[in-house]
Amino acid sequence: xxxxxxxxxxxxxxxxxxxxxxxxxxxxxxxxxxxxxxxxxxxxxxxxxxxxxxxxxxxxxxxxxxxxxxxxxxxxxxxxxxxxxxxxxxxxxxxxxxxxxxxxxxxxxxxxxxxxxxxxxxxxxxxxxxxxxxxxxxxxxxxxxxxxxxxxxxxxxxxxxxxxxxxxxxxxxxxxxxxxxxxxxxxxxxxxxxxxxxxxxx
Numbered sequence: 001x002x003x004x005x006x007x008x009x010x011x012x013x014x015x016x017x018x019x020x021x022x023x024x025x026x027x028x029x030x031x032x033x034x035x036x037x038x039x040x041x042x043x044x045x046x047x048x049x050x051x052x053x054x055x056x057x058x059x060x061x062x063x064x065x066x067x068x069x070x071x072x073x074x075x076x077x078x079x080x081x082x083x084x085x086x087x088x089x090x091x092x093x094x095x096x097x098x099x100x101x102x103x104x105x106x107x108x109x110x111x112x113x114x115x116x117x118x119x120x121x122x123x124x125x126x127x128x129x130x131x132x133x134x135x136x137x138x139x140x141x142x143x144x145x146x147x148x149x150x151x152x153x154x155x156x157x158x159x160x161x162x163x164x165x166x167x168x169x170x171x172x173x174x175x176x177x178x179x180x181x182x183x184x185x186x187x188x189x190x191x192x193x194x195x196x197x198x199x200x201x202x
C-alpha cells in the first residue's frame with residue numbers, strides 16, 4: 001500500500017510539473033526581419049500567451065548572440081520599452097491573455113544580427129521559452145553561426161526565403177572540408193564539427 005501511495009504522489013508531482021511547464025507559449029520560435037536602411041530601426045515581434053488559469057509573472061533576459069559592431073538592440077514587453085542598456089525585466093500576464101514582445105534592431109552597417117529573449121516564469125526558471133530574433137540588413141546569402149567561436153557543435157540559422165541548398169565549410173587555403181544539404185523547409189541546421197581543424201571559413 002505504501003508503494004502505491006508513493007507511486008501515486010510521484011505521478012501526481014510529475015503531472016503537475018509537466019502541466020506547469022506548459023503554462024505559456026509563443027507565436028513563433030524564430031522571427032526573421034529584413035531591412036534596407038542603415039541607421040534605421042527594424043522591429044521583430046512575438047506574442048506570448050498565458051495558457052493557465054492564473055496570472056503569471058514572466059522575466060525576460062535579452063541575449064545578443066551575434067551583433068555587428070555599432071549595432072544596438074532594445075526590447076519592449078507588454079508594459080514598456082527598454083533601451084539597449086537594460087537587458088532584463090519582468091511583466092505579468094493575466095489568465096488566458098497574451099502580450100506582445102518586440103526586439104528593435106538599430107543597425108549602422110550591413111550585416112546579420114541574432115538576439116535571443118530568454119523568457120521564464122519568475123517562480124520556476126524551468127518554465128521557459130527562448131524565441132530567436134534574426135535581423136538582416138542587405139546581407140543576402142549570409143547565415144547566422146552560433147556559438148561564435150565554435151568548438152564542437154555549430155548551429156546555422158538562415159532565412160529560407162533566400163533558398164539555400166547546402167552549407168559548405170572551407171579551410172584557410174580554400175579547400176572544402178565539410179558539406180551538408182539543407183532541407184528547403186528548415187531554418188536551422190545543427191552540425192558536429194569537432195573533428196575539423198580550428199581555422200575555417202564558411
